[in-house]
Amino acid sequence: MSEIDSRPAAADLEAYRADAVAWLAANAPDYSGAARAGLTVAQDIDLGRAWQRLKADAGYAGITLPVRYGGAGRSELEKIIFCEEEMRYDLPVLYFGVSLGNPVPIMLRHAREEDRARLGPPAIRGEQIWCQLFSEPSAGTDLAALRLKAERRGDGWLLNGQKVWTSWAQIADWGVLIARTDPTLPKHAGLTYFYVDMKSPGITVRPIRRLVDDPDLNEVFFDDVYIPDTQRLGAVGEGFKVAIETLMIERYAVTDDSGYGPPLEAFLSLARESTINDRPALEDGEIRALVAQVFIERQGLRSIHRRAIAELAAGRAPGPEGAIRKLLLGRTRQRLGAAAIDLLGADGVRMAPDASQLRDFARSWMDPSLRIAGGTDEVLINTLAERVLGLPQDFRPDKGLPFNQS
């Protein structure tokens, strides 16, 4: 569990950052940038596992997770600092983002002690990967509408149904999931939370082909998949509560100012080199207005970031205004991408096979993931309306009805 209450002093945090910067400078180049060029996905995953192992040996893996399970037992602020510095390198860390972000920490809170001790260390060292099987074809934003069925069988449960959009299910060893154990109860009440061995008989993982060709997303089918009751996390019927706890673990996701797209400076360079009506694009009124708008937003986002860090340093949770950050980052990334594609003309619609979303505007524009995963734009707007502005809640017509009658 996060040890946020043992808040490190500011001077200690500065020293921690200095150590992390030096350690990354000495080690990251061998695992990032040119070291990844031309690798297949399988080779890149292997490189990622080696990087994860190196980090674990140096105390930089599972930073907030308990030492007895292989973590570093440090604070959320230290984790944020390391992530900020690590993000400066183009490292193969995405394969472990979901795994160590939510499923592993929640397993380490609720699994039996013997299972935590067995499953924690290999996950933190990157030897095993966990996925998060929440979304279904009819349950994304409205997670409690999920239909994957779990029925009692002897000492365990039999699972039947489907999950979708499961990141890295094809390489996952384990997954956490929520299933419906009682359809006669209202939708939030009849759910139970489990973890499952992804190599269990009856599990089929099918890839989803993406426009940008990233190989991360999958559908996962369950046909009479048996799991022992010892793999239940939390009480029967309390799955929704554990799901919310899972989603709250990463209280503050670190992203850079550009939301993982090319930065404003890259757009400025492009606008200097391009022309509109035979004049430098940077002299065009619309382009100048866009640059000014994105710059202003960036300053605002930096303020929100500093405020969130100050809240964490004071031992409090960052407020719902963090939703503004993801909302603006996602939208800005696409606005800059669309304008850049216009400036590039025919070249703008050409995407190199190894285009990186950090450097290539077309690649970045074609991937709206940031605006969907972890809460869609519309849902974030609802959060801001209800929790920041205090507006009335959305109408919930199925509230209190048994799930099988709604």
Ligand SMILES: Cc1cc2nc3c(=O)[nH]c(=O)nc-3n(C[C@H](O)[C@H](O)[C@H](O)COP(=O)(O)OP(=O)(O)OC[C@H]3O[C@@H](n4cnc5c(N)ncnc54)[C@H](O)[C@@H]3O)c2cc1C
């Ligand atoms: C890259 C990526 C990785 C993902 N990885 C995972 C994963 O590992 N595990 C997992 O379980 N899921 C994963 N997801 C799924 C993700 O959690 C869902 O896509 C997300 O919750 C939205 O659900 P949905 O796609 O079913 O859309 P829906 O919920 O069906 O929404 C459809 C549209 O309706 C709007 N909408 C819905 N409800 C409201 C409302 N109340 N008010 C206003 N508008 C509304 C939405 O904003 C959206 O525009 C991933 C998604 C992406 C893009």
